[in-house]
Amino acid sequence: MQTLNLSLEDLRPFADLGTTVEETDDGLSVTRNGETLNIQKTANGYSFVDTLGAPRHFGSAAQVLLQSVFANLPQVARNQSILLSPQSTKRIKSGPVPVTLRMSEVFGGAAELPIADTPWKSLDQWLSAQQAAQAAESISLLLLDGPAGVGKTTIIRETALRRAENYDGSDPLILQIASRGRVLQNISDLIAFALQDLRSNLTVAQLVPLIRHGLIILAIDGFDELSDPNGFETAWSGLNALLANTRGSATFLLAGRETFVSTTTMQRQMKAVDPNRGDRLASLSIADPTPEGAKAWLLAQEGWSQELLSGRFVAPLFSQGSYALRPFFLDVIAQEPKSLAEDEPPTSDLLSYLVEVMIRREAEKFVDTLDPPDGRAAQVIYGAYVARFLEEVARDLAENQYEALSDDALDLIATVAASGVVPDDQIKAVVQRARTVVFLSNDIQAGHVRFAHEQLLQHFLAREALRSVGGGEIPRYIRRNFFGRESLDVFGHVARDRVDETKGFLAAVRHGLARPSRDRTHTNLAVLGVAAMCAAAPDGQSLSLEDLGISDLHFPFAAPPGITFRNVAISILHAAAADIREVNFKDGVSIATLELDRNSLLADPMPRPNILVWSGATITNPAEIEQQLNSPTSGENSQASPVWPDDLMELLGRIERYRPFWLRVEGDTGHERDQPGQKIVDHPRWPEVFEALKQLNLVTIRGLGASGSRSDFLHFRRDIRLAEHLEFHKRLVS
Structure with a gap:
C-alpha cells in the first residue's frame, strides 16, 4: 500500500475549536488540546515535538494520526x-x-x-x-x-x-x-x-x-x-x-x-x-454449511448423538436448503439437544418450531429448579410466563430502540410479566430464574443482556404485536419504528401459526387505518396487515390501503383475495417467490424497486417499477423492464422448463411455498392442518400429484402415532424445483 501525505483536510477535524490548521515552510501547524504542534515533513516521514518536549519521528502520515495526541x-x-x-x-x-x-x-x-x-x-x-x-x-x-x-x-x-x-x-x-x-x-x-x-x-x-x-x-x-x-x-x-x-x-x-x-x-x-x-x-x-457439515458440527457439541440426529422428524430438518442449516439456528439449538429429543413433526416454520420446543424445555427447567407441588400444571404456567416475559423484553427493546437491557430493567420486566400468570408466592423465584433462559445472552456491555440473535427478537416482537394491536393498543414501536423485509417475514410466519389471533389483529389494523395519523402508524399497520392477510388467508375479509408511503412491502405467503392498493407509493416490493395475482393495484400506485425471481406470480394489471431486481440482476431500462415483466419465464433455464396447465401450476405454486413445513396427509391424531395446507390437500389434482411425488421420491413421509391411531406427515424436498422436473411433468401432463 502506498502511503499518503498529511494534508490540511486530515488535521482540521482534530484542531481545537476556533483555531485553524496552517501550512508552514516545512509542514503543518495545528493546535490540539491547547498545545501548538508543528508537524514537519522529513525525508523519512514526519516529526514533531510532543507536549513533554520530546521529539517524535514517524514513517508516514497514518502513523502520525493514530498517536494519542490525535486519534489515540x-x-x-x-x-x-x-x-x-x-x-x-x-x-x-x-x-x-x-x-x-x-x-x-x-x-x-x-x-x-x-x-x-x-x-x-x-x-x-x-x-x-x-x-x-x-x-x-x-x-x-x-x-x-x-x-x-x-x-x-x-x-x-x-x-x-x-x-x-x-x-x-x-x-x-x-x-x-x-x-x-x-x-x-x-x-x-x-x-x-x-x-x-x-x-x-x-x-x-x-x-x-x-x-x-x-x-x-x-x-x-x-x-x-x-x-x-x-x-x-x-x-x-x-x-x-x-x-x-x-x-x-x-x-x-x-x-x-x-x-x-x-x-x-x-x-x-x-x-x-x-x-x-x-x-x-x-x-x-x-x-449455509452442508447438511453433513452441520450434523458433524452438532455431533461435536455436548449432548448430541447420531441417534438424536436420525430421528424420524429431526433428520429431514437438516436437508439441503433447510432453514435448520443457518448458523444462527445451529448455534442456538446446539445448546439444547433435549429440545429435539421428542422427535415431533414441526407444525410451523422452523424458527417458530425452535421457539416452541425451547420454551417447553425452559418450562421443564423451571419445574426442576423450583420444584412446585403441581409439577405438570406448573410447567404449562411457566411456559406461558417465559413466552410473555420474552415478548415484553422484545417490546421494551423495540420501543426504546435498544439492542440490550440492563439487569435492573430485565428484573422489572420479569416481575411485570409474572403478574397474573405465576402464583404470587413464586414470583420472586421465577424472576430470579428468568434471566437464565436460553433465548437471552450477555451483551457486550457489562450488566446487560440481549436476545441471542436478531431473529429471536423479531419472533417475540411479532408475537407481542399480534397480542397488543389485536387488543386495541398501538405500541410506540408501531408508531415509530421501521419494519424491513426480514421483520415482515418473521411476522408472517408467526401470524400463520396463530390464525385466530391474527384475525383479531386484522380487525384492529382496519380500525387503526381509519383513524388519522401523523407518524409511521399507518405505514406499519399496512405492511404488517398485508403479512397477516397472507398468513391467515381469511375468507371474505379485505384490506384496503390508500394514500400511503411504504418503505418495504413483503408477501411472506400467497396473497389472498381482498388486498387493494390505491394512491400508494411503494419503495421496495419484495415479490421473489411470491404469488400476488389476487392483489388489486388501483390508480396512483407507484413502485420504486420490484424484486422478482422465476417463481414470482404477478397481479394483472401490475404497476411498472423504476428498478427491477431479477435474480440478482438490476434492470433500470424501461423497455427491458417491460420485456422482463411480459415474459417472466425468460430467466435462466427457461428453455428446459416444461409447460404446465394452469390448475397444476397453481397447485405447484402452493407446494413451493409450503416447503418449510410438514403437511399432514392422512390419519387423525389431533394434528390439524392449517389453511394453506388444507388448500393443497383439497385441490382436485392433489391425489395424482401426491402419487407422482411418492413414485419419484420427491417427498419424505413419516408416520406418527400408535395403538391404531396414526397420522402420516410429508415434507417436500427442498433441493429441486418441481415445476422444472421433467419426469414429474411427464407423469402428470404428457
Missing part, C-alpha cells in the same frame, strides 16, 4: 477488545459453524481467500493482503452477501475483535456499524452510535481522515436495511459522499442480503467508485 487508536483498540469479547464465539470449543465462503473479483483485482480454521481468520488475512496491494488514491470495497442468519454479523464482529486484540498499528481496526430498525437511518448517525458504544472521543468528522489513510475499515452491517421512502436513495447518497471524502487508502465492507447488496447494484449505484482510478470491488458470498 491504541486506546480505541483496547476499548473495542473489551467491548466485543463477551460476544466472542471462543466459548464454542469445537469451533464455529462451518459456513461456505466464496470470494469473487468484480473489478480491480482481488487476493485469493486464504484457507483458515475460522472464517474471520480468513477474512483478516485477506484484508491484509488486499490492503498491501492497494493503489494510491483509491477505494477498496468488499461485499459480504448471504441470507439472514448465515453469520455475516458474526464474521465481521469476530474479525474486528481479532484486529483489536492484536493491534500494533500495522493493520487497520474495523468499525462495525449497523441499522436495527432505528428511526435514524443515515450513515453518519450509525457511525456516531458505534463510536459512542466504544466510549471513543472520536467524532464522525475525525473518522474520515482515519479511513482515508487506511487506519480504520468501516463495515456497514445490514446495508439492505438502510432504506427510506425513496428506496435506498438516502443510503446510496450518503455512501457515495463518504467514499468521495475518503478516497486514498480507504477500505469498506458492506454486508447484507444478496438481492440488494449485489455486485450489479453496487456498480450501478456507487458513482464515487471508478475502476479506471484503481478502485477495486470484490464479493464474499457466505452460504
Whole structure:
C-alpha cells in the first residue's frame, strides 16, 4: 500500500475549536488540546515535538494520526477488545459453524481467500493482503452477501475483535456499524452510535481522515436495511459522499442480503467508485454449511448423538436448503439437544418450531429448579410466563430502540410479566430464574443482556404485536419504528401459526387505518396487515390501503383475495417467490424497486417499477423492464422448463411455498392442518400429484402415532424445483 501525505483536510477535524490548521515552510501547524504542534515533513516521514518536549519521528502520515495526541487508536483498540469479547464465539470449543465462503473479483483485482480454521481468520488475512496491494488514491470495497442468519454479523464482529486484540498499528481496526430498525437511518448517525458504544472521543468528522489513510475499515452491517421512502436513495447518497471524502487508502465492507447488496447494484449505484482510478470491488458470498457439515458440527457439541440426529422428524430438518442449516439456528439449538429429543413433526416454520420446543424445555427447567407441588400444571404456567416475559423484553427493546437491557430493567420486566400468570408466592423465584433462559445472552456491555440473535427478537416482537394491536393498543414501536423485509417475514410466519389471533389483529389494523395519523402508524399497520392477510388467508375479509408511503412491502405467503392498493407509493416490493395475482393495484400506485425471481406470480394489471431486481440482476431500462415483466419465464433455464396447465401450476405454486413445513396427509391424531395446507390437500389434482411425488421420491413421509391411531406427515424436498422436473411433468401432463 502506498502511503499518503498529511494534508490540511486530515488535521482540521482534530484542531481545537476556533483555531485553524496552517501550512508552514516545512509542514503543518495545528493546535490540539491547547498545545501548538508543528508537524514537519522529513525525508523519512514526519516529526514533531510532543507536549513533554520530546521529539517524535514517524514513517508516514497514518502513523502520525493514530498517536494519542490525535486519534489515540491504541486506546480505541483496547476499548473495542473489551467491548466485543463477551460476544466472542471462543466459548464454542469445537469451533464455529462451518459456513461456505466464496470470494469473487468484480473489478480491480482481488487476493485469493486464504484457507483458515475460522472464517474471520480468513477474512483478516485477506484484508491484509488486499490492503498491501492497494493503489494510491483509491477505494477498496468488499461485499459480504448471504441470507439472514448465515453469520455475516458474526464474521465481521469476530474479525474486528481479532484486529483489536492484536493491534500494533500495522493493520487497520474495523468499525462495525449497523441499522436495527432505528428511526435514524443515515450513515453518519450509525457511525456516531458505534463510536459512542466504544466510549471513543472520536467524532464522525475525525473518522474520515482515519479511513482515508487506511487506519480504520468501516463495515456497514445490514446495508439492505438502510432504506427510506425513496428506496435506498438516502443510503446510496450518503455512501457515495463518504467514499468521495475518503478516497486514498480507504477500505469498506458492506454486508447484507444478496438481492440488494449485489455486485450489479453496487456498480450501478456507487458513482464515487471508478475502476479506471484503481478502485477495486470484490464479493464474499457466505452460504449455509452442508447438511453433513452441520450434523458433524452438532455431533461435536455436548449432548448430541447420531441417534438424536436420525430421528424420524429431526433428520429431514437438516436437508439441503433447510432453514435448520443457518448458523444462527445451529448455534442456538446446539445448546439444547433435549429440545429435539421428542422427535415431533414441526407444525410451523422452523424458527417458530425452535421457539416452541425451547420454551417447553425452559418450562421443564423451571419445574426442576423450583420444584412446585403441581409439577405438570406448573410447567404449562411457566411456559406461558417465559413466552410473555420474552415478548415484553422484545417490546421494551423495540420501543426504546435498544439492542440490550440492563439487569435492573430485565428484573422489572420479569416481575411485570409474572403478574397474573405465576402464583404470587413464586414470583420472586421465577424472576430470579428468568434471566437464565436460553433465548437471552450477555451483551457486550457489562450488566446487560440481549436476545441471542436478531431473529429471536423479531419472533417475540411479532408475537407481542399480534397480542397488543389485536387488543386495541398501538405500541410506540408501531408508531415509530421501521419494519424491513426480514421483520415482515418473521411476522408472517408467526401470524400463520396463530390464525385466530391474527384475525383479531386484522380487525384492529382496519380500525387503526381509519383513524388519522401523523407518524409511521399507518405505514406499519399496512405492511404488517398485508403479512397477516397472507398468513391467515381469511375468507371474505379485505384490506384496503390508500394514500400511503411504504418503505418495504413483503408477501411472506400467497396473497389472498381482498388486498387493494390505491394512491400508494411503494419503495421496495419484495415479490421473489411470491404469488400476488389476487392483489388489486388501483390508480396512483407507484413502485420504486420490484424484486422478482422465476417463481414470482404477478397481479394483472401490475404497476411498472423504476428498478427491477431479477435474480440478482438490476434492470433500470424501461423497455427491458417491460420485456422482463411480459415474459417472466425468460430467466435462466427457461428453455428446459416444461409447460404446465394452469390448475397444476397453481397447485405447484402452493407446494413451493409450503416447503418449510410438514403437511399432514392422512390419519387423525389431533394434528390439524392449517389453511394453506388444507388448500393443497383439497385441490382436485392433489391425489395424482401426491402419487407422482411418492413414485419419484420427491417427498419424505413419516408416520406418527400408535395403538391404531396414526397420522402420516410429508415434507417436500427442498433441493429441486418441481415445476422444472421433467419426469414429474411427464407423469402428470404428457
